[in-house]
Amino acid sequence: MKPVFMTYTKKDLINLAVCMVLSVFVIPTFITTEYWYTSILIPWLCLALATIGQQIVMGYTGQLALGAAGFMAAGAFAMFNLILRVPDLGFVGSLIVSGLIAAAFGILFGLPSLKVRGIYLMVATLASQFFIIWMIDKFGWFKNYDSSGIITAQDIVILGKPFTTPLAMYFVCLAVTTVLTLLAMNMARGSTGRNWMAVRDMDIAAESMGVSLLRTKVQAFAISAFYCGVAGALFAFCYLKSLEPVAFDIKLSFKILFMCILGGLGTINGAFIGAAFILLFPVLLNAIGNNVFHGAIDATIISSIEQVIFGGLMIIFMIYEPLGMAKLWENIKQKWKTKIPSSTNIKSSLSKKT
Amino acid sequence: MVDELLFFMEVLVGGLLAGTMYSLVALGFVLIFKASATFNFSQGAMVFFSVLAFCGFMQDFNIPFVLAFILAAFLMVVVGLCTERFVLRPLMNASEDTVLMATIGLGYVLEGLAQAAWGVEVRRLDLGIGDFPVPWIADNLKLFISALDITAGLVAAIMIIGLFLLFKYTKIGLGLRAVADDAGAASSIGIPLKHIMLLVWSAAGVVALVAGCMWGARAGVQFALVDLALKALPVLIIGGFSSIPGAIIGGLIIGAVEKVLEVYIGPFFGGAIEGWAPYVLAIFFLLYRPEGLFGEKIIRRV
Numbered sequence: 001m002k003p004v005f006m007t008y009t010k011k012d013l014i015n016l017a018v019c020m021v022l023s024v025f026v027i028p029t030f031i032t033t034e035y036w037y038t039s040i041l042i043p044w045l046c047l048a049l050a051t052i053g054q055q056i057v058m059g060y061t062g063q064l065a066l067g068a069a070g071f072m073a074a075g076a077f078a079m080f081n082l083i084l085r086v087p088d089l090g091f092v093g094s095l096i097v098s099g100l101i102a103a104a105f106g107i108l109f110g111l112p113s114l115k116v117r118g119i120y121l122m123v124a125t126l127a128s129q130f131f132i133i134w135m136i137d138k139f140g141w142f143k144n145y146d147s148s149g150i151i152t153a154q155d156i157v158i159l160g161k162p163f164t165t166p167l168a169m170y171f172v173c174l175a176v177t178t179v180l181t182l183l184a185m186n187m188a189r190g191s192t193g194r195n196w197m198a199v200r201d202m203d204i205a206a207e208s209m210g211v212s213l214l215r216t217k218v219q220a221f222a223i224s225a226f227y228c229g230v231a232g233a234l235f236a237f238c239y240l241k242s243l244e245p246v247a248f249d250i251k252l253s254f255k256i257l258f259m260c261i262l263g264g265l266g267t268i269n270g271a272f273i274g275a276a277f278i279l280l281f282p283v284l285l286n287a288i289g290n291n292v293f294h295g296a297i298d299a300t301i302i303s304s305i306e307q308v309i310f311g312g313l314m315i316i317f318m319i320y321e322p323l324g325m326a327k328l329w330e331n332i333k334q335k336w337k338t339k340i341p342s343s344t345n346i347k348s349s350l351s352k353k354t
Numbered sequence: 355m356v357d358e359l360l361f362f363m364e365v366l367v368g369g370l371l372a373g374t375m376y377s378l379v380a381l382g383f384v385l386i387f388k389a390s391a392t393f394n395f396s397q398g399a400m401v402f403f404s405v406l407a408f409c410g411f412m413q414d415f416n417i418p419f420v421l422a423f424i425l426a427a428f429l430m431v432v433v434g435l436c437t438e439r440f441v442l443r444p445l446m447n448a449s450e451d452t453v454l455m456a457t458i459g460l461g462y463v464l465e466g467l468a469q470a471a472w473g474v475e476v477r478r479l480d481l482g483i484g485d486f487p488v489p490w491i492a493d494n495l496k497l498f499i500s501a502l503d504i505t506a507g508l509v510a511a512i513m514i515i516g517l518f519l520l521f522k523y524t525k526i527g528l529g530l531r532a533v534a535d536d537a538g539a540a541s542s543i544g545i546p547l548k549h550i551m552l553l554v555w556s557a558a559g560v561v562a563l564v565a566g567c568m569w570g571a572r573a574g575v576q577f578a579l580v581d582l583a584l585k586a587l588p589v590l591i592i593g594g595f596s597s598i599p600g601a602i603i604g605g606l607i608i609g610a611v612e613k614v615l616e617v618y619i620g621p622f623f624g625g626a627i628e629g630w631a632p633y634v635l636a637i638f639f640l641l642y643r644p645e646g647l648f649g650e651k652i653i654r655r656v
Contacts (some may be wrong), residue, residue, distance in 0.1 A: 062451075064451060064454070112637055112640055112641065115640060115641055115644055116640050116644050118393075118450060118451060118454070119393045119395075119454060119587075119595075120591060120640055120644060122587075123587045123588060123591055123633060123636050123637075123640075124633070124636070124637050124640060126584065126587065126633050127630055127633030127634050127636070127637055130629050130630035130633060131630040131633070131634065134626060134627070134629050134630050137626075138623060138624040138625075138626065139624070250581065250584075254458075257458070261455055300469065300473070300474045301469075301470050303469075304465075304466040304467070304469040304470035304474075305466065305470060306466070307462050307463075307465055307466030307469070308462070308463050308466035308467055308470065309466075310459075310462055310466075311458075311459040311460060311461065311462025311463035311464075311465075311466060312459065312463055313459070314455065314456065314458065314459025314462065315440070315441055315456045315459040315460060315463070318445065318448070318452050318453075318455055318456040318459065319441075319444040319445060319448075319456070322448070322452050
């Protein structure tokens with residue numbers, strides 16, 4: 001079973017400190033090429049955030065949803081309109097409000113989850129995906145009557161300071177992701193998360209134990225959509241730097257689903273692992289194609305192979321480790337620990353002997 | 355007034371016939387769901403894979419039409435065999451959701467394989483049936499109905515009657531129904547589960563090929579077929595996951611409603627509402643009749 005902590009342990013604080021030192025000091029000192037920030041680190045943080053949203057509704061609450069990209073689109077276009085029309089709100093304020101707007105959509109399209117589950121729910125959430133994209137596409141107001149179809153995102157300005165360099169944008173994404181990740185961990189470990197998991201494991205049993213299904217499910221959908229909305233806004237403003245509904249099509253939803261499942265359902269660190277894997281693997285495959293075969297393999301074939309491998313991995317993980325890479329990592333750590341007993345174990349075994 | 359009525363009839367009939375195309379895809383889902391209570395998310399990918407293989411055989415290797423069709427059907431049997439051996443058998447005791455996700459993975463594998471083998475460009479598929487109004491009907495009934503739509507309707511009807519007879523009157527069909535009812539009990543009285551699964555997946559593969567031919571002749575053989583096949587999901591929700599007549603009726607309802615809404619209400623919203631209308635319709639069905647029109651009532655226990 002997954003370990004559940006109620007408060008932060010020493011280990012958590014050490015993990016947090018290590019992550020912060022790595023991301024704030026080590027990465028900016030050692031990585032100087034812009035490519036890494038603009039094409040890997042920034043999308044990684046944004047997509048990991050969206051994957052956490054997917055985790056909340058799918059991994060923790062056990063509701064099969066397939067509309068993450070739709071909520072991301074809602075967040076991104078809400079952000080664009082808020083900055084355009086309500087400039088007083090500022091970047092952070094707009095980010096929060098656009099998350100809330102996405103959450104409103106999440107509640108609306110999460111309502112069918114009270115009646116149905118599994119594949120039925122998946123179809124209901126597909127409705128949100130197609131509806132939101134269609135709505136943005138068809139009503140010119142959302143795009144400020146721009147006829148070209150692709151709108152340039154406004155520059156990020158926080159407290160009068162522009163954040164336009166890749167490094168600055170990376171820090172913006174990092175800050176937002178860190179805060180929301182900590183929040184998600186808190187929720188997952190507290191009573192909110194316990195309710196989610198109770199509903200996931202057996203909703204009827206949870207209800208008879210006094211967990212309100214209505215509240216729990218709607219809450220999960222709202223929070224999930226909030227995360228996706230914020231992630232979508234960051235994705236559009238820091239990574240794409242443009243807004244077009246096509247960028248948030250069903251393929252992105254599937255991608256986030258894959259990140260969530262391969263990373264490990266019901267884990268927060270799985271979201272980061274899964275997002276990193278899905279983002280980095282094509283880069284690696286392209287590098288192999290270019291350097292080993294010197295471009296002899298067509299790029300479309302490489303992307304097809306990538307698809308086959310993702311699909312194959314999905315099947316393999318479902319068969320051998322349905323809890324994904326996070327569990328795999330946990331297993332490796334566990335093995336390592338049993339091989340080399342820690343000092344406290346040795347001490348206690350010594351004290352038993354004497 | 356008469357003209358308006360005629361126009362409405364035309365829209366309606368066009369929608370109904372287009373709906374049979376959805377039914378064809380939905381039929382593949384139902385076959386597998388009926389026999390194994392597995393929701394095969396890769397059915398759309400199977401449609402794409404099979405028809406791309408069919409086109410590939412015909413256009414790249416110059417294999418004649420009929421032989422290429424048989425080869426593609428055989429390929430789908432091989433796909434069914436591999437699926438049974440490498441995906442379904444190891445997941446025999448896994449939960450529904452796990453198998454569902456594995457079939458999403460399978461869909462990705464099939465899409466990737468098809469594109470790696472036969473390329474990503476849109477292919478034209480010419481079945482020798484034009485996608486234009488039949489002159490005889492246009493003259494006598496004053497309705498403009500595409501020949502391809504009528505063919506799709508006929509093919510769907512033949513396949514449904516065939517499958518119905520297979521399920522109802524053959525020994526294999528009896529075995530299929532037994533496995534669908536209780537796989538454990540069926541295998542304990544000696545029904546070979548493996549063979550039944552193989553048969554069902556192969557049948558679903560061939561159905562996918564036929565559906566793919568119809569769709570491919572209309573819209574070109576391309577990746578968008580996978581997304582089109584997603585529309586079979588609302589069809590299934592309306593008709594019920596385990597009912598062959600349900601798949602047909604569901605398809606007809608979706609096809610008709612989608613076209614009528616598009617023509618009469620669409621212009622007020624800038625069109626293209628057929629992209630999401632079926633899903634929203636499915637949501638309303640879910641709220642009032644979650645098991646669909648012909649599905650069995652879902653009973654869950656703690």
